[in-house]
């Protein structure tokens with residue numbers, strides 16, 4: 001057995017490796033090793049989640065953002081971004097449609113839009129919770145104060161997705177302008193956990209200036225922070241950002257990392273992301289076969305979907321929600337998985 005497979009076995013048993021071992025694992029990527037990791041990842045995932053795939057209805061509430069992240073298509077300085085913000089009625093209408101289709105989690109994601117005040121969000125969260133008490137509410141609205149996170153939690157929010165983006169301070173500085181800080185991001189993640197949210201972190205695979213060393217730090221961070229969810233997808237170039245000439249990340253490395261992350265944390269909620277579905281037509285299916293167990297179809301009104309462009313050529317901007325969920329169920333079935341109607345909380349701990 002080769003050294004890398006030995007490391008994969010070790011990770012599968014201990015759910016922990018040293019930084020140097022993670023580096024070796026990443027540098028040791030080969031098709032054969034990736035297949036080996038995927039088989040173990042699928043075995044682990046099946047122990048806790050059988051062949052069930054959880055779906056989350058993604059509602060992109062606003063593409064207005066005060067930040068200027070160099071990689072992101074809805075950054076403040078992108079003058080070609082066609083701005084919108086959904087109303088409470090829009091959000092409730094998306095949820096109504098989603099509920100009828102079997103969604104039991106709604107994810108409100110958006111830029112850091114100052115008009116998404118606590119008052120507005122508390123009202124929407126309470127509205128959703130009273131209409132759909134059996135549903136979970138996930139927020140993904142970037143960095144906010146401790147008090148704000150607390151108010152949204154009290155209103156009924158259950159989960160929060162805030163990708164850490166990179167666990168390497170210097171790398172963080174190359175992806176973001178000076179007014180954003182690695183410490184602030186980490187502080188937010190800590191606060192969210194402390195407040196009792198189910199928390200998701202994550203990063204882009206192949207983001208500019210990412211190295212084997214920074215990726216190993218991401219893996220170690222995921223191991224130590226022990227999130228409930230982890231969103232990873234390939235970095236995809238957006239032509240109206242400072243990173244327009246930087247190449248997109250790789251499908252293969254993303255899949256390999258999905259398997260590795262599953263082995264770090266077998267009960268993790270691990271989405272096959274939209275970015276993965278964008279880089280390859282069958283990306284989401286490949287993600288599931290590498291160890292993912294969550295898919296987040298778009299429930300935003302069709303009129304705004306083409307405007308929430310984090311990167312070029314984003315997948316699924318035109319399909320009706322009903323149509324896309326039907327296709328998703330069929331394609332999951334074709335690879336031996338079942339889309340279930342459930343809140344899809346995290347099961348068990350290892």
Ligand code: SAH
Pocket residue numbers: 071072073109110111112140141142143161162163165203204233234235236237238275310311
């Ligand atoms: N503003 C919120 C969430 C919206 S963006 C926040 O800060 O958390 C959601 C995620 O999309 C980001 O965390 C980032 O990792 C990812 N993203 C942004 N631009 C991207 C790009 N060009 N390619 C791939 N993923 C991207």
